[in-house]
Amino acid sequence: MIEAFDFGRIAVIGDLLLDCYISGSVSRISPEAPVPVLLRAMHSAVPGGAANVAMNAAALGCGVELVGLLGVDNSAERLRAALAPHAMIDLSGLVVDPKWTTITKTRVLSGRQQIVRIDDERLDVVSEETRSRLIDAACAAIARADVVVCSDYAKGVLSDEVLEAIMAFAAARGVPVIVDPKRRTFGAYRGAWLVTPNRGELAAATGLSLGTDDDIAHAAASVSEQFGGHVLVTRSEEGMTLFRTDGPVLHARARKSEVYDVCGAGDTVVATIACVVSAGQDLETAVVIANCAASIVVGKLGTATVSRAELSSALRAEIREEGATVPLVRARDIVEEWRRHGARVVFTNGCFDLVHPGHIMLIKAAAQQGDKLIVALNSDASVRRLKGESRPVQDEQARATVIGALRDVDLVVLFDEDTPLDTIRALRPDVVVKGADYQEHQVVGGDFVKSYGGRVALVDLVAGRSTSALVTKMRQPQAPAVESDGSS
Structure with missing residues (x-):
C-alpha cells in the first residue's frame, strides 16, 4: 500500500x-x-x-x-x-x-x-x-x-x-x-x-x-x-x-x-x-x-x-474483498485494481485438500509478505493427475469455500494445469510463496516473477503435517472401543 x-x-x-x-x-x-x-x-x-x-x-x-x-x-x-x-x-x-x-x-x-x-x-x-x-x-x-x-x-x-x-x-x-x-x-x-x-x-x-x-x-x-x-x-x-x-x-x-x-x-x-x-x-x-x-x-x-x-x-x-472463487479473467481485473491502489500482491498455491495447521501457517506467513493474498487451487482434475484417482477428498468448490473463508485470503482462483505457471503469468504477483521444503530455483514461476522485479519467499512449514498423512490415518482400521461394565 x-x-x-x-x-x-x-x-x-x-x-x-x-x-x-x-x-x-x-x-x-x-x-x-x-x-x-x-x-x-x-x-x-x-x-x-x-x-x-x-x-x-x-x-x-x-x-x-x-x-x-x-x-x-x-x-x-x-x-x-x-x-x-x-x-x-x-x-x-x-x-x-x-x-x-x-x-x-x-x-x-x-x-x-x-x-x-x-x-x-x-x-x-x-x-x-x-x-x-x-x-x-x-x-x-x-x-x-x-x-x-x-x-x-x-x-x-x-x-x-x-x-x-x-x-x-x-x-x-x-x-x-x-x-x-x-x-x-x-x-x-x-x-x-x-x-x-x-x-x-x-x-x-x-x-x-x-x-x-x-x-x-x-x-x-x-x-x-x-x-x-x-x-x-x-x-x-x-x-x-x-x-x-x-x-x-x-x-x-x-x-x-x-x-x-x-x-x-x-x-x-x-x-x-x-x-x-x-x-x-x-x-x-x-x-x-x-x-x-x-x-x-x-x-x-x-x-x-x-x-x-x-x-x-x-x-x-x-479495495474489494472478494474472498471467493472467481474466473482468471475476473481475477486479473481485481489484481489490477489492487495495484492501482498501491497494493503488493502475494501468490501461493496448492491442493489444500484437507486443511490442517500446516496449511494455516503457510497462508498466514504468505499474507505477511504483502498486502493482498491470492491462493491458487489445483482443480479436481489436476489433483487426480498429481495424487491419484482417490483424491481429492473434497471437491474443488468445497476446498475453495474453506480457503476463501480464511481471514488472510483475499482471492481464490482455480487452475486446471499441472502447475500454476499460466496463472502466475496472467496475474503477475509481486511475491510468490512456497514452503521451505522447496529451493528457490524449484519454485514454479519464480524466474518469471523475478524477471519484472518480484521475488520468491520460502516460509517455514509445520513438521509432520500433510493431507496424505491425514488420509492414510483416516483409512486405517480403528480398534473397537471397549465398553465399560462400570467397575473400576
Whole structure:
C-alpha cells in the first residue's frame, strides 16, 4: 500500500495564498440590516493555493520545494509562520517583492455554513526583475525535483515567460510537469505532462457539452491538443476522468463520502498525483489514489490536508474483498485494481485438500509478505493427475469455500494445469510463496516473477503435517472401543 512507497522530491511553483477563517455562531438577525450577526469564536489562517499543494504533499511524507511570490506584509508573515513548522517543505525558493500584496481569502463561517468570502488582493504586474528571480528559483527547484507542479490560480506568478522557462528547463532534465490550470485555454501549458482541469475549466477551454462520460472524454481529447499531454478532469461527485495520449480513457468513480467543503480539493488531487508519480508509480495508479484522497479531504471543513495514515486506511477499506472463487479473467481485473491502489500482491498455491495447521501457517506467513493474498487451487482434475484417482477428498468448490473463508485470503482462483505457471503469468504477483521444503530455483514461476522485479519467499512449514498423512490415518482400521461394565 501507499505506506510502502518511497516518495521522491517535488517542486511546487505558483500562486501563494493565505486562507483565513472567522468562525462563530449566529443566533439573530441584525436590527441594522437583514443580515446575520456572527458571534466570533475563532480566527485561524492556513496556507492556500500553491502553499496548500505543498502542505498536502508534505502530509503524505514527500519532500517539497516551494516557489512563489510574497509581499512584505502581515499576510506574508502569517503564511511563513504557518509553513515554517513543516520540515518537509523547503522555503528557500520564496521570492519577496515589497510591491507585491500577499493574497488573502477570508471565509466567514457559522458552524459548517459559509456566510461570505472576502478577498484581499491587488494584482499588480510582476516586474521584469522579480520575474527573473522567480524563473531562477523555479529552475533551481526543478534541478532537484522528480516531479514539478505548477499551481496556477491566475494571480500573476505563472506568466507566459515563467511557464515557458519552467517547461523548457523541465523538458531538458526529463522531469514531468503537472499543471492545475486557471487559464481559459491551455496553449501556455505546452510541454506539460498532465493538466488537471475541473469540469468548469474544461468547458471554458473547449466550449463543448459535458453531459456524459463520452462528452468528457471527447472534450479532454480536444483540450489535450492545445498543449500536447494527458488530461485529468476532476468531476466533483462524479469522480475523475483520465484521458491519456497513449492509452484508453479511465473513469474513476467518486468514493461515497459526506461532502462538507470542496475548498482545496484540487490541491489535494494534484499533490497526491505528484507524490505517487515521484515514487515511480504509473499515472493510472496515481489517479485512483488521488481520487480516494479527494473523497477524504472534502469531508473536512476548510482548506485541509490528508495524512499518509488516513489515505492508507481509506485505500484498504476501498479495495474489494472478494474472498471467493472467481474466473482468471475476473481475477486479473481485481489484481489490477489492487495495484492501482498501491497494493503488493502475494501468490501461493496448492491442493489444500484437507486443511490442517500446516496449511494455516503457510497462508498466514504468505499474507505477511504483502498486502493482498491470492491462493491458487489445483482443480479436481489436476489433483487426480498429481495424487491419484482417490483424491481429492473434497471437491474443488468445497476446498475453495474453506480457503476463501480464511481471514488472510483475499482471492481464490482455480487452475486446471499441472502447475500454476499460466496463472502466475496472467496475474503477475509481486511475491510468490512456497514452503521451505522447496529451493528457490524449484519454485514454479519464480524466474518469471523475478524477471519484472518480484521475488520468491520460502516460509517455514509445520513438521509432520500433510493431507496424505491425514488420509492414510483416516483409512486405517480403528480398534473397537471397549465398553465399560462400570467397575473400576
